Amino acid sequence: MPFQPVQQEKLAQGVVRQIELLILRGLLRPGERLPSERELAERMGVSRPSLREAIAELQGRGLLESRAGSGVFVVEILTSTYSKALIDLFANHEEAVFDYVSFRRDLEGMAAERAARFGSDTDLKIIDTVFRKMEAAHGKKNPADEAALDAEFHLAIIEASHNIIMLHTMRAMFDLLKAGVFYNRQQMFRHRETRGILLEQHRAINEAIQARDSEKARAAAEAHMTYVETVLGDLRKADKNEGIARLRYQHELGRE
Structure with a gap:
């Protein structure tokens, strides 16, 4: 039978999925700055280490980018389109x-x-x-x-x-x-x-x-x-x- 054990989703993956959907649906726009790490962790009800893990994954996939001294932003998609x-x-x-x-x-x-x-x-x-x-x-x-x-x-x-x-x-x-x-x-x-x-x-x-x-x-x-x-x-x-x-x-x- 094609069934697999059910595993609880890691908090970091829940963050990834939520940010993905916000970008996909256009609620987070290219070039838009995310709230600070502290504020975002509080809003999403996750620990800062879980949030950092999620942000790192999204950066690795080219959806977010970190700008020194400015914060984390949704990438500009013009040149990649x-x-x-x-x-x-x-x-x-x-x-x-x-x-x-x-x-x-x-x-x-x-x-x-x-x-x-x-x-x-x-x-x-x-x-x-x-x-x-x-x-x-x-x-x-x-x-x-x-x-x-x-x-x-x-x-x-x-x-x-x-x-x-x-x-x-x-x-x-x-x-x-x-x-x-x-x-x-x-x-x-x-x-x-x-x-x-x-x-x-x-x-x-x-x-x-x-x-x-x-x-x-x-x-x-x-x-x-x-x-x-x-x-x-x-x-x-x-x-x-x-x-x-x-x-x-x-x-x-x-x-x-």
């Missing part, structure tokens, strides 16, 4: 930008649909709270805060979809975006008219999710990413036109 060579290819080839937007349109449409269906009431409160912050930031002349909240809004929806594969995939995608690999997010908010349209699109996504209208939420998210693709195309065309115009201007000055 994509090689530097591949990141450089993304950055240097324009077609990657539009494939990125197309990929996001498909996944974010699905995420918005799932958030409307499966998100808890608290998930929806988080999404709405981030959107309200976007509304407040919209009144500022500098678009930096609004651009940062844009990413936070979309990640809140992805978290509310409760699909851990989608969550970690899209976090890696947003890490690349934050690093400026695909495009400068603040360029999207450079013009006041564009900022207004983007805010209304985010409002439509939020309202559909709050109403738990999954079909409308998906359509709103997909329409938003289609608009982003159009704006990016226009911005790139404008940059090229400006480059040509500057060459023409320099040539004209040389003829004087």
